[in-house]
Amino acid sequence: MAAEEGKVYVGNVDVAARRARDILLGKLKLEDAVDWATSFSLWPVHLTTSCCSTEFAATFGPRFDGEQFGSLPWVSPRQTNLIVIEGTVTRKMACAVRITWEQMPSPKFAIAMGACALDGGLFYNSYNVVRPWEVIPIDIYIPGCPPRPESVARAIVELQRKIRRKHLAGEWVRTGWRPDREPVKPKEDVCSWWRG
Amino acid sequence: MAADKLSTARQRAEEALKSIGVSYSVEEGANFVEFIVDVARLKDAALALKNAGFGTVVSVTATDYPKKNTIKVVYHVTSMIDDEVKGAIIGVGVYLPRIDKPSMPSLTGVWLSAEFMEREVFEFFGVEFEGHPDLKPLLLIPPLAEKRPLRKDFVVREENIYEGVPFSNVG
Secondary structure: OOOOOOOOOOOOHHHHHHHHHHHHHHHOOHHHHHHHHHHOOOOEEOOOOOOOHHHHHHHOOOOOOHHHHOOOOEOOHHHOOEEEEEOOEEHHHHHHHHHHHHHOOOOOEEEEEOHHHHHOHHHOOOOOEEOHHHOOOOOEEEOOOOOOHHHHHHHHHHHHHHHHHHOHHHHHHHHOOOOOOOOOOOOOOOOHHHHO | OHHHHHHHHHHHHHHHHHHOOOOEEEEEOOOOEEEEEOHHHHHHHHHHHHHOOOOEEEEEEEEEEOOOOEEEEEEEEEOOOOOOOOOOOEEEEEEEEOOOOOEEEOOOOOOHHHHHHHHHHHHHHOOEEEOOOOOOOOOOOHHHHOOOOOOOOOOOOOOOOOOOOOOOOOO
């Protein structure tokens, strides 16, 4: 059958729309859909604070293949929703971490990686080290010095489970607020030295 | 092998320093030799060493001696291309008075690779390098660099493992 001039053939739009509505709104709650979609698109931003980043890179290499969890490191904080603190955060780097975190769109999540990100680790009681949980809210901690790539992959899977179990992303989108905790604000302006 | 190269390098450095008439004292250890010169003649000594073949700075470091009331700044230099002294490291250094802002000439004009290391010595010890092109803190934030963290009288309060130290409570 020849196509009539001036018309575009796209199939039966009414039927397709009805089916999509049933799937998205009738059988599945929209929050659950958001949780599901967010948990399989956790894109970490490329912010290398310290030496754990080599293990982080290995996680997304061919052997461990972090991309199978729907996670892909991306360059710009504006298009990402996960930040992985890789090791020590110095006082100078704390400013960069906070700026990157504030640029990322909600819902967003954070993973702290390595002993230094927990309590200082090797640089415990140092004059130049900041604990990342004073700067941004952390969801998952990975112990180890450095953690194996399997641990990083496990942390991503645990974060996916946490998002879907507690409906973090869906609630965040619906209410504009994170359901399980208050937002972390640094006690002191971490960029005061930079603004002058 | 390494000892031969070190003795060759030492001989060469001594000849270079004697040829321009710089008086020096030698401090040596297991695998290193350091020539301590006067602050006023440091630049001449550095130029003589560079002309003698020591073309690369591998480290610029300082040591704080509160009991002797001095700060020692040492440039460790080596040669990357001369096979006779390759790998042997020679130090040329000065003793400075331990005051708030001790000052010495910058050797960035002689060895370009000393620039960032001099900035590091500046922020950690407060030594001011005259003639440095860009003397500002490199690794530390400026308010912390003013406290001279690697001097011996800098104190970090011991951390409570349950609470931690507040963000700004250092020094």
